[in-house]
Amino acid sequence: MYELKPQQAQSIVDRMMKDIPYNINIMDPNGIIIGSGNPKRIGTLHHGAAAAIQQGKAVEIEQDEEFVKKGINLPITMNGTIVGVVGISGAVEETRPFGNLVKSAVILLIEQGAALEKKRLESSLKQEFFSLISDPSVSYTKELGERAAAYGIRLLQPSQIVYAEFPDEVEERLIQTFPAFKTSPHSLCIIVQEAERLEHLQAQLQRSPGVLLAVSLMNDKIADGLRQAKSAMRVLQGLSLDERSISYGDCRFLADTANLQGPAAANLSGLLEKHDDLIQTLQTYLKCNLNANETASRLIIHRNTLHYRLDRIHKITGRDPKHVLELVELIFMLISRVP
CATH class of the missing domain: 1.10.10.2840 (PucR C-terminal helix-turn-helix domain)
Incomplete structure (x- = not known):
């Protein structure tokens, strides 16, 4: 079940109240206020929300009561499950027309937040995996091989690394047909396991203005290839060569000696x-x-x-x-x- 978090709830409230002339509250599945235009109410039980959750439908409150303000409260349902409640404080006749509009907007914002959170999680897991395979001390286990397969990498097959430096920030999705990992905002590590595809990849990358490329030898471990490619890149950038690409095999002595x-x-x-x-x-x-x-x-x-x-x-x-x-x-x- 999706969990609506307080920070996200408050962000949605702040955004919605720029367009809606009423106080908005967002409650969790227990009816506790986790986002509100009135900070003093955060953390308190909203009885109208609790009723909306219990009944599974919108609850209208005509008059202010001891523990609740008049207004409308609508359950927020995702995949058939109530994940929270959105409430609009004010006269029911005035707030009712905004009810479904606000509810739909809140659900949309929650879905956008969920998609963004999923993307962040996937990016974090991918970066964690890359840190593992680029660590020279890590052994290639069966479990690691299975994780690698999810990224299109056959871990026990030799590979070459193409290390690319871009003048501006780059997205991993720039490379669609090869496993690619960001090593910095401006650089990509691309894993090539079919040598015959290397030339095509280099030609594709060099269509990007200002990109610099360094290519490793074929290695059994990805960590070795990354070290070679990054060492070659240091030679290319340090000496400001006229070429836009360099092979570790062509500058091996310089690259290795510079590291020492x-x-x-x-x-x-x-x-x-x-x-x-x-x-x-x-x-x-x-x-x-x-x-x-x-x-x-x-x-x-x-x-x-x-x-x-x-x-x-x-x-x-x-x-x-x-x-x-x-x-x-x-x-x-x-x-x-x-x-």
Whole structure:
């Protein structure tokens, strides 16, 4: 049976009283007021509601009495069960015309609330399941496999992960034909178990402006694929590569080594935190394969300005972009900037 909660009841009362010039009360199946335009009445027994519940029909009260105000009280029925009562206080002749209208509106709002609550519950259960399968320490049990099947995942079959970052908030329903889970408001983890469908999925995703994609290897555990895809995404974003997608297999050394850098690379990153122009310069320098002329041309700056910026990077970080070993440290610094 659906349970009408006080917070929901009060929200409905507040909403309805913007349009109805009478006090409205909502009572639970026991006749207790759980929502009212008169806060002092909340928590008290409404005798008119109790009568409406007992009789299973609308009860009109012509005169104010000791424990009840005049007005009309109508049972709220869902799936053949009374889940509460809505009451409108005032002269019966005046409130009666509003009765069925208010009752229908209240039922509609309750159904909307129930649907929203169901959606929230389903989302919570889905997120809980994703947390389990993305935990490297979790074993694939028969029970977990059955839960996975409900989301279209064959847990004992190898899979690839496509990790997608969007410039704006994204909905899971964007992907209809693959199991997809939100890892943040702007990112999706998509599970692919048929390798031949991967190319089609990537093409579908890349129709979204600004989306970035990272693809894992084929793995027995989803947690391994997610780690690989997220590590590859850090490389793609950190180095600001020209491509919109990257494969973990193509950047495995960088991705894995960057994860081992610890605080050293993060400390370097902090030194350039307020120097976006220097970060952009370093990223472009790398994209141009250390070609100074091409870098300056792409940044639309003079070659001397480029050398000045590279010298500033050296001065601020203590690492020289023109020195191959120190440049490697700067590369890991750029990757470490990505959460």
